Amino acid sequence: MYLPKFTLESPRSIEEAVSLLGSGEQTKLLSGGTDLFPRMKYKLCSPGVLISLKGLPSFPPQIDEERKLIIDANISLTAITLSPEILEKAPLLALAAQKVATREIRNMGTLGGNICQETRCLYLNQTHTFQFTEPCLKRGGKECYFAPKGKKCWATFMSDIAPTLFCLNASVIVAGLDGEQQIKIEEIYTNDSLKPLSLKPDQIITKIIVPKTQSPSGNGFAKFTVRKTIEFAIVNVGVFLETEKDLKTCKKARIAVGAVSEGPQRALEAEDWLAGKSLSKENINKVSQKAASSLKIIPHHGYSKKYLTECLKIQSKQALNDAVEGLADQSNRGR
Amino acid sequence: MSELDYVGKRILRKDGPDKVTGKAIYTVDIQLKGQLVGRILRSPHAHARILDIDISLALEVPGVKAVITGKDTLGIKHGFVETPRYPADQYPLAMDKVRFIGEEVAAVAATDVYAADKALSLIKVTYESLPAVFDPEEAMIPGAPEIHPSHPKVKEDLVNIGGKTASGWGDVEAGFQEADYVREDRFESHLRTHGFLEPHATVASFEADGKLNVWTSSQGPFIKRAKLAKTLGLPQSSVRVKKAYVGGAFGGKIDLYTHEFCAALLSMKTSRPVEIIATREEIFTAYRHGQPMIVTVKTGVKKDGTIVAQEFKTINNSGGYRGSGVVVIFLVWGFAMAPYRIPNMKYKGYSVYTNNPIRSPQRGHGAPQMRFAVESQLDMIAAELGISPIDIRLKNARVSGEMLPNGDNVHNCGLKDCVLDIAKHTDFTAKFGISRTEKQGRYRKGIGIGVSAYFGGSLIYPNSSSVIVKMNDDGSVSLLTGSLDIGQGSETILCQIVAEELKIPIEEVQVFAADTETTPVDIGVWISGNAYVTGNAAREAAGDVRRKLMTIAAEELNADIENLIFQNKRVYISGQPERSLSYEELVALSIQKHRGDSVIGNGHWRTMRDEPFHPSLATTKGRWTENYAFDAQTAEVEVDTETGNVRLLKAVTAHDCGFPINPLQVEGQIDGQVSMALGHAFMEEIMMEKGRTLNPSWLDYRMPSICNIADSEHIDVITERYQVGKPYRTKEVGEGYVSAILAAIANAIYNAVGVRLFSTPFTPEKILKGLEKIK
Missing domain, CATH: 3.30.365.10 (Aldehyde oxidase/xanthine dehydrogenase, molybdopterin binding domain)
Incomplete structure (x- = not known):
């Protein structure tokens, strides 16, 4: 397998990158390349021009005067796991970054790239030289191999990190020909497998902003895979719990799930139910059940819906328990 | 001494x-002056007639030096087996029909891969699509699309039979009558692949003096020389196959592959060296994998666990050509009869053509499939009779000097010692005896055992x-x-x-x-x-x-x-x-x-001093080998009853390999086989849908990673010795230990949670389903 031929641009500023990006249809942003290059090798896209983000000014994670955490979108996933600022202000993000792929891929892959990755499907993510030669919906054709009668694409969005940004109530700064704007993380996703991101062709995510939290909080992240390494998730769950001072009563829960649908999903029903309740074993079991039964689940990568529902329940419980355990540790340390 | x-x-x-x-120089490292890149055009149809191939546009692509199709070949067929009963059945490039998605239809040599691929895309093949069939049991039923005519010597009302093995001795019916307990079960083994890290690769260079030099990733140069010479119409003396390091093979690089033929023919056409390196995706989608198999086994035993009769029916899914299908249905008979005494036995195995890619040997070549079935069923029988898994195995295990039904002598046989030693080493009886009602909580442990026997060095060309x-x-x-x-x-x-x-x-x-x-x-x-x-x-x-x-x-x-x-x-x-x-x-x-x-x-x-030929694949008559290796393996597993995930915590292998020429290498072989079996048991699976592979990458075909590898211990049961100046009879260590451990894992899962699995792989989904049933 080899890359198709392309031209590489290396802008030195965001403005230059945006103007290059807006100048042609056949352009794509190159950050770590861990999602893009395999897709190019599979001929799922053949951009004539790649705009590398490597030459842009970069900055380490910062905590501003409002105690917000500001992260460069180009930060590598490895750097996320090592940043003292992130470990202090958004440990959930580090938990998820640590679970992505392998160390080699984390060294290359970036935060911006991870949350902007394309949706995946077994039928889609391979070359189509003699297998699946009729293009599917996502390749511009008329049919879906996964659900032949449907007129909908069922590719799933596999990011491990995006759900945790949902939990953290994060926003992104987007630069484009019209200037910069800040948008909520939820808004960059369309829940459409064909085009999972709402960003315009000239837009680049430059920063990720995590607001400060008042209450004591607990974090949990569960990623279920067969091999415990390199794979995309069967299902992943992020949990962020804000508690009362007792560290045992849930003030607000944010639970987000990935890998089982067209975009990350918040388990809103489950979150509402848990708010104000004690974080008891019984309640955690109940809220996990609620999360599993209330969310959209697409069978993917050979896993059935029934099985994924079961997995989601167990992984939600795992993530919630981890969050509660973290709170208990804080309590024991007298914080 | x-x-x-x-x-x-x-x-x-x-x-x-x-x-x-x-x-180390591997085939892909060989770069000769003027070397061209070869690429292969493959069929998008599972079954179709080729009406026309137009290569004119492809030849016009700058950099393209040659395009070949079936018409450029001599039309000489080849096959894994080439015997009077099973003549070669595959053209090196398709001539009239294609019989699986990915079958090779044409090849191109060009100065670079971009030109070669461009040329491939411009070859216009007109096909007449034909009905296809993928499941072997469907393919056997009269009325199924005919892939090849059924073997003329198989007189049953079946179609698409590439070959049949039938064997037996004693009187099974009388045996079942005499038995105190009889049960019949069906086991299915799924499709896996070898997973060698070095892809298939060949460099062929046809020299001005008429010599064809070939470097190819293989399992031995002589069979490659013979088959290349035959299909290219060259004297064997004009073909020289040379050494390059090989990055693993596991049975997947034995006989002739089309890319080898194409590299050679393209080099002959262009008078330039040609390399063809298969992409990993091609290997996953169009190359030969192992043998999925259906094994039905009916066993009759006395109250004390003594086997009195056993009847087997096996069906393999051989793909579009015979491949090693007619070998595996013969071999599994051997893997059934070698470890235990079976007074009355009846065996029939069918190799069935389907519109899937061709199958080849894969480490163990049928042994894991057969041992999984027999050893799982033996545990079920033991439980029914209230006998321990150890005792039932000791009761039936062969001993030194026993003659096998085919006339082979097992010579020194350490099977009983393997079972006894492993039982003691693992404290098997105590661990196995913990009742499931005592096993509470999310994670539950279990232990299981399996045994196996494997032969070495049977006669196949060059013999x-x-x-x-x-x-x-x-x-x-x-x-x-x-x-x-x-x-x-x-x-x-x-x-x-x-x-x-x-x-x-x-x-x-x-x-x-x-x-x-x-x-x-x-x-x-x-x-x-x-x-x-x-x-x-x-x-x-x-x-x-x-x-x-x-x-x-x-x-x-x-x-x-x-x-x-x-x-x-x-x-x-x-x-x-x-x-x-x-x-x-x-x-x-x-x-x-x-x-x-x-x-x-x-x-x-030579393995057999005085047997002129390999035993009959159809009747099993004829002797096989002088050396049978024996082993017992235990698996200790932990089942997560919430997720259904199973972990192999510890594997122990007690092995009679004769004597270890190099103990370090023997241990390496055992550890490698345990980890390969672990992949077989839990995660590796070629997912196919109508002849197409859904997971043609290392990402989605899940081989075990370092995070999954189990603790592996070894117990030597030395039954032979080496003396300077005297012949020795050491036994094999490279294949046998992928088998018993698979059955041991299945038995350990049952011991842990009471879920009996009748098909591989043992996925969390199957475990959860099983747990739900017994709730």
Whole structure:
């Protein structure tokens, strides 16, 4: 397998990158390349021009005067796991970054790239030289191999990190020909497998902003895979719990799930139910059940819906328990 | 008998330094002047007639030097098996029909891969699509699309039968009548692939003098030479297959592959070297995988667990051509009859054509499939009768000197010792006896056992090995062998044997290997025969040299041959070490006094001294081998009852491999097989849908990672010994240990949570379903 031929641009500023990006249809942003290059090798896209983000000014994670955490979108996933600022202000993000792929891929892959990755499907993510030669919906054709009668694409969005940004109530700064704007993380996703991101062709995510939290909080992240390494998730769950001072009563829960649908999903029903309740074993079991039964689940990568529902329940419980355990540790340390 | 200095020692691999320093030259490293890139056009149809192929546009692409289709070939078929009963059934490039998605239809040679792929896209093939069938049981039923005519000797009302094996002895019906308990179960084994890290790769260079030089990632050069010569219409003497390092094969690189033929023919057309390197995706989608198999087994036993009758029916899914399908249905019969005494047996196996890619051997070649079935069922029977899994195995296990129904003698058989030793080592009875009601909580542990037997070195072309050992003027030794080291360590053990016979430091044995022109013929590194067949040939060759050195030394030292001692490149008279001659001196003396004899030894070996042919694949008549290896393996697992995930915590292998020529390599083989079986058990699966592979990548075809590897322990049951100057009967260690452990894992899962699995892989989804049922 080899890359198709392309031209590489290396802008030195965001403005230059945006103007290059807006100048042609056949352009794509190159950050770590861990999602893009395999897709190019599979001929799922053949951009004539790649705009590398490597030459842009970069900055380490910062905590501003409002105690917000500001992260460069180009930060590598490895750097996320090592940043003292992130470990202090958004440990959930580090938990998820640590679970992505392998160390080699984390060294290359970036935060911006991870949350902007394309949706995946077994039928889609391979070359189509003699297998699946009729293009599917996502390749511009008329049919879906996964659900032949449907007129909908069922590719799933596999990011491990995006759900945790949902939990953290994060926003992104987007630069484009019209200037910069800040948008909520939820808004960059369309829940459409064909085009999972709402960003315009000239837009680049430059920063990720995590607001400060008042209450004591607990974090949990569960990623279920067969091999415990390199794979995309069967299902992943992020949990962020804000508690009362007792560290045992849930003030607000944010639970987000990935890998089982067209975009990350918040388990809103489950979150509402848990708010104000004690974080008891019984309640955690109940809220996990609620999360599993209330969310959209697409069978993917050979896993059935029934099985994924079961997995989601167990992984939600795992993530919630981890969050509660973290709170208990804080309590024991007298914080 | 002198003490052993090299054989039986933990000697490091000869090829290790080359590999870890990156010096090793693999086929993909070979770059010749003017080398072209070859690429292959494959069928998008599972079953279709080829009406027309238009290559005119492809030939116009700048950089394209040649395009070949079936019309450019001699139309000579080849096959894994080529016998009167099972003649070759596959063209190197499709001529009339394609029978699976990915079948090779045309090939291109160009100056670069971009031009080659562009040309492929411009070849216009007109197909007439035909109905296809993918499931072997559907393909057998009359009315199913005909892929090939059914074998003329199979008279049943079935279609698409590539071959049938039928065998038996005693009277099974009477046996079942006599039995106190009879049960019948059906087990299914799924499709896996070899997972060699080095892809298929070939460089072919047709020289001006008419010689075709070939480097190819293989399991032995001689079978490649024979099949290339045959299909290309060249004399064998015009084809030279040379050595390159091989990055694993596991049964997937044995006979002729189309890319090898195409590289050669493209080179002949262009008079330039041509390389073809398969992409990993091509290997996953269009190349040969292992053998999925359906095994139905009916067993009758007495109350005490003694097997009185066993009846088997097996069905393989051979794909669009025969491949090794008719071999595997024969082999599984052997894997059924070897470990246990079965007084009455009936066996029938069908190899069925389907519109899937072709199947090849894969490490164990049917043994995991058969042992999974038999050993799982034996545990069910034992439970029903209230007998322990250990006792039922001891009750039926074969012992030393037993004759097998095909006339083979098992000779030294350590099976009972394997079972006894492993039971003691693992504290099996106590662990197995913990009742499931005592096992509470999310994670539950279990232990299980399986046994297996495996043969080595059965007769297949080229049927024998010869080895040459030459003394050099400086007293060092050159070893010439046709054997190819594919990562299993063959060169190292051959050196150990030569070093032992000649008492020469192993560093002073240089190996020249696997070149059809300069090294003697070799049986090939499959069918688990290298250590036994080529090893004995090397021993004979070194022995020949030893005798010559001894004769000269006796003359010069004026001593009796019986009194001569070989040590560290010298020969001396027993008790008089000062009266000695170095090998260097002996070689010089031989040349001076024996009319130039520079001391060259040769040796040869064949598994069966007096059997002219391989046993019949159809009737199983005929002897097979002189050496059967036996093993018992236990698995300790932990089942997560919430997720259904199972972890193999510990595998123990008690093995009778005769004697280990290199214990370090034996342990490496065992550990490798345990991890391969772990992949088989839990995660590796080629997901196919209507002849197409859904997961053609390392990402989605899940081989175990370092995070999944289990603790693996070994127990040696030594049943043979090595003596200088005498033939030996060491047994195989490269394939047998992927089998019993698979059954042991299934049995351990049952022991842990009461879920009995009848199909591989043992996925969390199946475990959860099973748990739900027994709730």
